[in-house]
Amino acid sequence: MSQHTSDPDDPTTAPPLAGPEGRMFYGAVTVGERGQVVIPAQARRDHGISSGDKLLALGSPEGIALMSADRLMELLGDATPLAEHVRKAAGA
Known part of the structure; x- marks a missing residue:
């Protein structure tokens, strides 16, 4: 920090x-x-x-969070069904 x-x-x-x-x-x-x-x-x-950075809005029953597409892809890996949606949303 x-x-x-x-x-x-x-x-x-x-x-x-x-x-x-x-x-x-x-x-x-x-x-x-x-x-x-x-x-x-x-x-x-x-x-x-x-x-100008693009962030993804993520939600759960507890609330909303923002995360960069790059960081979310690191956490997800490429082999998950959500990964393709993330790539499209991020324009990657």
Whole structure:
């Protein structure tokens, strides 16, 4: 994780909080009228997300997560039925 200057009392600059199994809490986001959200800057830096990058939206009964197509393909491997759908969605 990259280091940054922060004020722990300011929720807009406080460092992310560590959770179980390396998961991080970066803060809350608001869904706009068109369904858009802004990923917190520290989360983008920590995960190498840049403007124009394509992310995949994953869902489970517990919630929604975003992941790069490359990372999901690493986790899935090429031999799964989901892999072809991921490649198509990512435009690969």
